Amino acid sequence: MKFGIDMGHNTPPDTGARGIKVEDQLTKAVGTRLIEKLKSRNHRVINCTPSRATSVLNSLSKRVNTANWHRVDVFVSLHFNAFNGKVYGTEIYGVSDTSKKIAKPVLDKIVKLGFFNRKVKHGSHLYVLRNTRMPAILIECCFCDSPKDMELFDAEAMATAIAEGLTGESFEKDLNSDPDDSAPKTISIPEILKLQQALNKLKIVDKDGKALEENGVKNRATESATQNLQSILNLNADGIAGPATWGAINQILSQPIVRENHAAGIIVRYLQYRGGADIDGIYGPGTNRAIRKLQAQYGLVADGIIGPATWGKLFG
Numbered sequence: 001m002k003f004g005i006d007m008g009h010n011t012p013p014d015t016g017a018r019g020i021k022v023e024d025q026l027t028k029a030v031g032t033r034l035i036e037k038l039k040s041r042n043h044r045v046i047n048c049t050p051s052r053a054t055s056v057l058n059s060l061s062k063r064v065n066t067a068n069w070h071r072v073d074v075f076v077s078l079h080f081n082a083f084n085g086k087v088y089g090t091e092i093y094g095v096s097d098t099s100k101k102i103a104k105p106v107l108d109k110i111v112k113l114g115f116f117n118r119k120v121k122h123g124s125h126l127y128v129l130r131n132t133r134m135p136a137i138l139i140e141c142c143f144c145d146s147p148k149d150m151e152l153f154d155a156e157a158m159a160t161a162i163a164e165g166l167t168g169e170s171f172e173k174d175l176n177s178d179p180d181d182s183a184p185k186t187i188s189i190p191e192i193l194k195l196q197q198a199l200n201k202l203k204i205v206d207k208d209g210k211a212l213e214e215n216g217v218k219n220r221a222t223e224s225a226t227q228n229l230q231s232i233l234n235l236n237a238d239g240i241a242g243p244a245t246w247g248a249i250n251q252i253l254s255q256p257i258v259r260e261n262h263a264a265g266i267i268v269r270y271l272q273y274r275g276g277a278d279i280d281g282i283y284g285p286g287t288n289r290a291i292r293k294l295q296a297q298y299g300l301v302a303d304g305i306i307g308p309a310t311w312g313k314l315f316g
Contacts, residue, residue: 002044003166004072006063006128007031008079008138011050014059017082019145026144026155027078033159034078037171046070060127068133074102074166075136077128080144088146089116092139093123099135106139106165112235113161113247114152114266115142152250157243192216195226195241198249201315203274204229232273233266234281255315258306260288271306274314 007027009016016023035045048066053059067075081087090110092103103120111117118140123129129136141158142149160171193216200211207224223239230237233248241249248266258267265281272279275290291310292302298313 001167002046002070002073003038004046004048004067004070004075004132004134005031005035005038006048006067006075006077008077009059011053011059011062014053014056017080017144019082019085019143020147020150021080021144021153023080023082023144026080026141026153029155030141030158030162031078033155034076034162037159037163038167041167041169041171043167046072048072048075057127061131064128064131067136068131072134075128075132075134076162076166077136077138078162079138079140080142081140082143082145085145085147088143088148089118090140090142091118092120092137093126093129094120094135094137095122095124095129096135099129099137102135102166103137103139105168106137106162109161109165110139110141110158112244113154113157114244114251115149115247148254148256151254152247154243154246157247160243191241192218192222196222198253199225199229202229202249202252202270203314204232232279233269255308255311258283260284260304 008023010024010028016027031049035047038045046066048063050059050062050066053062063077090107092107094100094103100120107117107120123138126138129138139162142153144150163169163171193214196212196214196216199222200214204225205211205228206221207228208221210221212222212225226241226245227237227239230239230245235244235248251266252270256267258271260283262283264283268283268287269279269281271291272287275287275294277287277290288304291306292304295302295304295310298310300309300313
C-alpha cells in the first residue's frame with residue numbers, strides 16, 4: 001500500500017491552531033511516528049507536507065499535487081481541533097463512501113485510547129479532500145485546547161492507533177521475553193510499577209480477589225488484574241497494558257463529572273463496576289440508583305452525580 005501522509009499546516013503562513021499545545025507541533029509528532037511505523041511494515045509512504053509555501057492556498061495545493069503526482073493509494077491529512085477549551089474528542093472527515101470506510105477503523109482505534117467519538121463526517125468543504133484523486137481522510141486527532149484531550153494525548157499511542165486503523169495490522173511493540181516461555185510477556189519494570197499503582201488506585205484486584213503488591217515485578221497477579229480491568233471496560237482482555245488500556249486508565253483517573261443521561265462508555269462501565277450495577281456503559285436509572293446507594297454508604301449527598309467528593313471516596 002502506498003500512503004500519502006500530510007502533517008497539517010507546518011508551512012507558514014499556513015499555521016495551525018494554538019491551545020494548551022500547538023497544532024503544528026502535534027501533527028508533526030504524530031505524522032513523523034506514523035510514517036516510521038508504516039515504513040517498518042514495508043508500506044510505501046509519501047510525505048505530502050510541503051517545505052515552504054507562499055500562501056495557505058499554495059500550501060494546500062502543494063499537498064494535493066504531491067499526493068496526485070505520486071498516485072498514492074490513500075491520502076491521510078493529520079490535524080488537531082481547537083474551539084473553546086470545553087469541547088473534546090476525535091472526528092474524521094471523508095468524502096466518498098470508500099474514504100469513510102477507511103476512516104471508520106481509524107476512528108475506532110483512536111476512540112479505544114479513551115477519546116470521545118465525534119463520528120466520521122462528510123468533508124466536501126475541505127480542500128485536500130475535495131481535490132485529491134484517491135480515497136482521502138482528514139483526521140482531527142483531538143482538541144489541542146482541551147485539558148481533557150491533552151492530558152490523554154500521547155503522540156506514540158495516537159500514531160499507533162492510526163497505523164493500525166489504516167492497515168489492520170498490529171503495531172504493538174515487541175515485549176521483553178521471559179526465560180520461562182510459559183510466563184506472560186510484559187513491560188518494563190518502571191511501567192509495571194506504574195500499572196500496579198494505577199490498578200490499586202482503581203480498586204482492581206487480581207484473579208484471587210487481592211490487591212496487587214506494588215513491587216514493579218512482572219507476575220501473573222498483575223496480568224490477571226489487568227485482564228479484570230480490561231473485561232470491565234470491554235477492552236481486549238490480553239493482560240497487556242497497551243495504549244488502549246492506558247488511555248482508559250487515564251480517562252478514569254481524570255475524574256470527570258458524570259451524571260445520568262450525560263455520559264456513556266468506559267467511565268460509566270467503571271462506575272457500574274464500583275457500584276455493583278449491570279455493566280453496559282450506559283448511565284441510566286439503574287446505574288443512578290446504584291451510585292446513590294454507594295454515595296449514601298460513603299456518607300455523601302446521594303444525588304447520583306459523580307463529582308470530586310465521590311471520586312475521592314472511590315479512590316480513597
